Amino acid sequence: MSSNLGDKLVVAISSRALFDLDESHIIYEEQGVEAYSKYQIDNEDKPLAPGAAFSLVKKLLALNHDKPDNPAVEVVLLSRNSADTGLRVFNSIKHYELNISRAAFTSGQSPYRYVSAFASHLFLSTNPSDVRAALEVGFAAATILPRPNKAQDSSLQLRFAFDGDAVIFSDEAEKIYKKEGLKAFTENETAAANTPLAGGPFKNFLAALHRLQKEYSVDNCPIRTALVTARSAPAHERVIKTLREWDIRIDEALFLGGMPKGEFLKSFEADVFFDDQTTHCDSASEHVATGHVPHGVANESLLE
Numbered sequence: 001m002s003s004n005l006g007d008k009l010v011v012a013i014s015s016r017a018l019f020d021l022d023e024s025h026i027i028y029e030e031q032g033v034e035a036y037s038k039y040q041i042d043n044e045d046k047p048l049a050p051g052a053a054f055s056l057v058k059k060l061l062a063l064n065h066d067k068p069d070n071p072a073v074e075v076v077l078l079s080r081n082s083a084d085t086g087l088r089v090f091n092s093i094k095h096y097e098l099n100i101s102r103a104a105f106t107s108g109q110s111p112y113r114y115v116s117a118f119a120s121h122l123f124l125s126t127n128p129s130d131v132r133a134a135l136e137v138g139f140a141a142a143t144i145l146p147r148p149n150k151a152q153d154s155s156l157q158l159r160f161a162f163d164g165d166a167v168i169f170s171d172e173a174e175k176i177y178k179k180e181g182l183k184a185f186t187e188n189e190t191a192a193a194n195t196p197l198a199g200g201p202f203k204n205f206l207a208a209l210h211r212l213q214k215e216y217s218v219d220n221c222p223i224r225t226a227l228v229t230a231r232s233a234p235a236h237e238r239v240i241k242t243l244r245e246w247d248i249r250i251d252e253a254l255f256l257g258g259m260p261k262g263e264f265l266k267s268f269e270a271d272v273f274f275d276d277q278t279t280h281c282d283s284a285s286e287h288v289a290t291g292h293v294p295h296g297v298a299n300e301s302l303l304e
Contacts, residue, residue, distance in 0.1 A: 008074045009208050011060060012115050014125035015079040015089045017144040018057060019048035033108070040085040047095040048088065052144045052289050053124050054096075056271045059158040061099050063212075063222060072212055076118045077103035078111035080127070115139050121208045128294060135295050140205040142274050142291025145281060155269040157224045160209060161288075163275035164229040164239055166296030168206055170198035171276075173238075175297045189235040196245040197238060201295050202274060203246070210248045224251045226268050230280070232257030262287045 015021060028036035057075055064071035077093075077100055079086055086105040093100050104114040112133040115123045123134045123141040134141035165174040177185035206225070213223050227250045231239060236255045243250055254264055262283035265273050270288040275281050277298050284290040 007211075008072060009060075009212055010074045010076065010118055010120045010122075011057070012076050012078045012118055012120040012123045013053060013057060014111070014127065014130070015077060015081055015086070016126040017051055017053040017124045018077070019051045019054065019089065019092055021048065021051070037082070037085050040081070040088045044088040044091055046088075048092040050096075052126075052147050053272070056124075056158075056289055057098065057100075058096075059271055063158065064099065071099075072215070074102070075100050076120065078114055078118075078123070078125070079103065079105050080108055080111060081105050082107040112141075115141070121205045124291060128292075131292075132294050135201050135293070138201070140202045142293050145285045145290045145292060147285055147289050155271075157222055157269075159224045159226070159269055159271045161226040161228050161265055161268055161270040161273040162202060162206065163273075163277070163280065163293075164227055164231060165200070166276040166298060167200050167202050167274050167293050168227065169200045169203075169239070169242065171200070171296030171298070172198060173235075178297050186235055189231075189238050193234075193237040194241060195238070196242040199246075201293060207246070207248055213249065226250065226252040226254065226270065228254045228261050228264060228268070228273065229256065230258050230261075231255050 016025070024036060024039060027039050060073050060075060063073050077089065079089060081089060083105045086103065090103070102118065104111050110130050110133060112123065112130045115134050116137070116139070121140060123131065123139055124144050125131050125141070126144055128143045131141045131143045162168050165171055173185060173189055176188050209223060209225060213221050216222065227239070229239065232255045252268065256264065260283040261280050265284050266287035272289045272291055273284045274291045274293050275284065276293045276296050278292060281290050281292045
């Protein structure tokens, strides 16, 4: 992936994922573009409150503190605002001292096409259609969900948690589960234990995270990753061997056998969790910032 951003980990984020723009959005929906624009311009010196992904972005940018001359992470803003209304967003970025300098303001058009131009490894948005468009052209992307419980983050590490099938891995095994049930799924995964799964939409992002982790010692790494999957033994073996084949390290692996994931993610202190299934996302979002990945067989009904 060539870019003048070099080898940085690049995360693209929408303004509504970074800041709380719910009040403004209601004005837009109920009164239209002109009223929305007037409201944002009238309040452009009033900082926006943090949004669902604010803490994640703050921790991402903190990775650059020890490398001011060679920052490891770049966060870019992709927004449906115009340059005029986007000024409030940039003023809020300045208020919170977030080192975000690159942005695309598209005046209502989908900004997903700039995910590729910025060579982004991950795109986070509150707009499901933008997220699906980015996924369809091969980028890791997720719809950030509202987080009812905004407890103070206690971990100094940046902690990413991922579901397996249809997120890190393809949905090939999940298709068997959906079509033929758990017994057929287990039999297939046991028989294919030595056959690596194909990569899912988040494989490249996880690989980029792993490259960044390798710049630190294991004991002092500021990034920690976890696989949190509904799989259980014996279906665990294929997953472990797939990651081994990819030469990607996962720090923690939780094989939950269908148990709700929320409490486990709370214990892991995840800064964000990515899952393709809405039921797991609902459980997770009660405790941690959660990104729904509308990809794979579990989301086919959303496209009908």
